[in-house]
Amino acid sequence: MSDIEIAQANEQKEMQPITTIAAKVGLQEQDIERYGDYKAKIKLTAFENQPLPADHKLILVTSINPTPAGEGKSTVTIGLGDALNKLGAQTMIALREPSLGPVMGMKGGATGGGYAQVVPMEDINLHFTGDMHALTCANNTLAALIDNHIHQGNALNIDQRRISWKRTLDINDRALRHTVIGLGGPFQGIPREDGFNITVASELMAILCLATNIHDLKARIAKILIGYTYDRQPVTVGDLKVQGAIAMLLKDALKPNLVQTLEHTPTLIHGGPFANIAHGCNSILATTAALKLAKYTITECGFGADLGAEKFLDIKTPKLGKHPDAVVIVATVRALKYNGGVALADLKTENIAALEQGFANLKRHIENMQRYGLPVTVAINAFTADTPAEIQRLQALCAELGVQAVNTEVWEKGSEGGKALGEAVLASLTAPVDFKPLYEPETTLTEKIAIIAQQIYGAKDVVYETKAKKQLKTFATNGWDKMPVCMAKTQYSFSDDPKALGAPTGFTLHIREFTPDLGAGFIVALTGNVLTMPGLPKQPAALRMDIADDGTITGLF
Known part of the structure; x- marks a missing residue:
């Protein structure tokens, strides 16, 4: 069955x-x-x-x-x-x-x-119970309020070229990763580049999972960075004064x-x-x-x-x-033999040597x-x-x-x-526990990344691309350079190369850019080619799904 x-x-x-x-x-x-x-x-x-x-x-x-x-x-x-x-x-x-x-x-x-x-x-x-839809609605309501603020006179002097808040959808849709909105003349709003994240990668999802009550939820939402002004000053949801409205949509x-x-x-x-x-x-x-x-x-x-x-x-x-x-x-x-170099088709065959090699992971x-x-x-x-x-x-x-x-x-x-x-x-559970955090809160963002990369991943070096370097300077100016770091990395490898199986060492971890999730309370470091809006595979699971006339669902898993 x-x-x-x-x-x-x-x-x-x-x-x-x-x-x-x-x-x-x-x-x-x-x-x-x-x-x-x-x-x-x-x-x-x-x-x-x-x-x-x-x-x-x-x-x-x-x-x-x-x-x-x-x-x-x-x-x-x-x-x-x-x-x-x-x-x-x-x-x-x-x-x-x-x-x-x-x-x-x-x-x-x-x-x-x-x-x-x-x-x-x-x-x-x-x-x-509709949680994902509530998050998607709240996220996109905030996006609409940002664009409406700009359309209605832009009292906060928001630079539409530097809006960081994206819309969301809880489905893999690669066509929405990068979009242009506001086309069609003045009545349709201000044209600008935009994009979508998948809902579960959104900052609102992280905030929902870290909030301890309604008061904390609203306070975190108020801290969300939505973009920058023309003179490069950060703009938050609190500046828009809509944190209460967004929190309200998430009450259930x-x-x-x-x-x-x-x-x-x-x-x-x-x-x-x-x-x-x-x-x-x-x-x-x-x-x-x-x-x-x-x-x-x-x-x-x-x-x-x-x-x-x-x-x-x-x-x-x-x-x-x-x-x-x-x-x-x-x-x-099976998975350890795969890490040891065995092809998927051969995993049913006993292979102690491959198991031993894959055990490194x-x-x-x-x-x-x-x-x-x-x-x-x-x-x-x-x-x-x-x-x-x-x-x-x-x-x-x-x-x-x-x-x-x-x-x-x-x-x-x-x-x-x-x-x-x-x-x-x-x-x-009867063994003694001496819990030791990986890093101290006061360490800098780059120090935290180096500790994770070297001690958890096995990397030798961390390299920051041009955009990431510029962002680090901005973070230092705004006092965000000692926040916790949330690494965005391929799940398939310790490295940022999904094909590097087992337990690679001595590699270089590449940080291409950051996303400051101030409401969640961490900085997201995007490594390699990791995407915040995935795409569907050639044969998506949806092709196997159906619903009968009596409402019985098949093929879900």
Whole structure:
């Protein structure tokens, strides 16, 4: 059965009312806003004034660099949550919301797989509770207000050639990366160059995921840089005096969404910033709610540990006020053999030598997480072609680094396939934690980038292109040169070259330009050829999707 068929079979027979799921973590009906029978938003008043119990634990799930062979990070996250509950450890899961870009493009659905899924799968993957649409609307409302301000006399003296705020759309649409707007004469506005980002790469998405309440949301929106005046002075949303209007459009999107797994583990799915462009973590509000409501919280971060985990630990953790108590790194035998040079068509054939060579990728991720002072467990997400010899060799290689690697079969067996992993993770939570941030807040932007590039990626040098160098001078003038940095980099490699697999070293990282996300509270550094509006592949996943006359969806994943 496909993932969607498994989910649909469960949805028809076994889903519990969302009020039942809420009650498992002490939420009453007045604490939630129901979106039908199986989805709800949690009111902020239900948890915002509760203290965070000191013995509640946070488990961060990350992975090796993604490959076409598949890793299954979300599947393992969900299966681990189910397994911990099965072991008697009260657990909630906190995930990101799927974006229609990957869903309709290359990746397909984003709610786990097999018997480790969150449901209702179709709703979550498509429009869910409307958060993505609210963000898109708020973003484009701000864009319209900027252009209207210029059209109506431009009292702020905004230079339309230096407007940095872009419009958004939550679908991959390469034709909108660079556009010209305002054509057709004076009645149509002021002509200028513009462009679109995908919604999940927008600053508003990052702000939604980092805000702690309405007041904080509005304050962050006010700090958003929209462009510069003719004399090069920054202009913010606060200067336009529309932060209240934009925050108003996000009042419901700010509330975490509650759903369930196939095994009825309460799951919060909220916020979805891309990790190769934005910071790649679900919302602080959702993670905080889970930490307060359940003894164990499992959350994932986007793409490999070089992106999602680094940003979780250096951007989200200081705002969250709690570091993870343990880290799980997801790897597969298939993906490591691919990193070791094996072609996709040959991954089903046993190849210990390629596994050993590809292990360099996992090894660096392990060492990077250990650098933060966190205990690490490796989840080997099982595939049917994995051989006992390959699994044993991978476990032995991890053991040499002092890390337990556990064969995990949650896709096929649900919580039963994750019990061994759950036991290993619970054991790791007894290890001492000496969390060490990668860099100190007062270090400069270029120092932060050098630390990440050299200590996490393995680069030798960092080179700044002409535009980036000019921007650095502007940042220093405006006092932005010590903000945290959010690296925008290909997810497929430690380097900025997606074809450099394994664990490359001695390379040069190229910074082509920056985006100052002042409301989010970080500077985005764009490396290599990474794009903020992806394109659809030659054979997009949408070609496999359909809906029957009775409303049944097929081909979603």
